[in-house]
Amino acid sequence: MSRLKLYYAPGACSLADHIALHEAGAQFDIERVDIRTHTTESGVDFRTISVKGYVPALILADGQLLTENIAVLDHLAALHPQLAPTGPLGRTRMLEALATISTELHRAFKPMWHGGSERERAQANETVTGLLVLLSAGMKGTFLFGKDPTVADFYLFVMLLWAERFDVEVPEPMAELRTKMRERPAVAAAMAAEGLAGLKV
Ligand SMILES: N[C@@H](CCC(=O)N[C@@H](CS)C(=O)NCC(=O)O)C(=O)O
Incomplete structure (x- = not known):
């Protein structure tokens, strides 16, 4: 080992x-x-x-x-x-969030990373903001599942760094999550x- x-x-x-x-x-x-x-x-x-x-x-x-x-x-x-949400549906909800982040949000950045046209980038920008609004509506606290971050928040944080890089507007709870994550020693x-x-x- x-x-x-x-x-x-x-x-x-x-x-x-x-x-x-x-x-x-x-x-x-x-x-x-x-x-x-x-x-x-x-x-x-x-x-x-x-x-x-x-x-x-x-x-x-x-x-x-x-x-x-x-x-x-x-x-x-x-x-x-300690990196997962608790409760009977904890893991399922975590996988649900990870799937949204991976297959919808992460994918939506493609035109920004890979030289999409202006129109494609504008559309991607809108899609990213829309998905962040959707995710923020389900937040249970500062982080997706409450006061402590889980692996889903770590992935979301990376997407929020990308949003910052590409000047994508993010809803207030997401801006707050990004700030709180940055403050963590890890x-x-x-x-x-x-x-x-x-x-x-
Ligand atoms: N399906 C993979 C995709 C991972 C992915 O897109 N990785 C990017 C960096 S964020 C990468 O390594 N791209 C280089 C490549 O695809 O050759 C996953 O969800 O882990």
């Missing part, structure tokens, strides 16, 4: 997993991936580690590879229950380790 190892790209969706590992106080290693060249910090072709070629990719303690942000965050929440530690301290991602 060895330590967990997270493959990440600075400010990418893998930042959610990186924050979760810090919040959990887990023992882990990280390695940066250049997602344009698919090369890791140590000079390895990342596709020999994960054929999917994208981050996050987490090497588990027994050496297995785990990919897909929903699965990685769900796994980290299972290992560290978030500051993960961002500093990715070279993002004090920067827009």
Whole structure:
């Protein structure tokens, strides 16, 4: 058995997993991936580690590879229950939020990251704001499920950093969530380790 190892790209969706590992106080290693060249910090072709070629990719303690942000965050929440919502439907609601964030919100940023036309970017901007309004309507406190953040908030936070980068207007509860997340030592530690301290991602 060895330590967990997270493959990440600075400010990418893998930042959610990186924050979760810090919040959990887990023992882990990280390695940066250049997602344009698919090369890791140590000079390895990342596709020999994960054929999917994208981050996050987490090497588990027994050496297995785990990919897909929903699965990685769900796994980290299972290992560290303080990162998951409580109650009989807790895990289900967490997966529901993760699915919205991954398959709707994350996806909506595509034209902004990948050189969409002005019209596509304006449409994406509107979609992102709409989804953030929808998510904020269901918030149970400062964070999605109350006063403590869960892995879903970590993923949402990354989306809110992207919204900031692309000047997307966010509803007030989301702006507040972003500020509160930034104040957390685990978030500051993960961002500093990715070279993002004090920067827009
Ligand atoms: N389906 C994947 C998508 C992850 C994803 O889009 N990762 C981006 C960074 S946020 C990436 O690595 N892109 C590089 C590539 O696709 O080659 C997941 O949900 O984890």
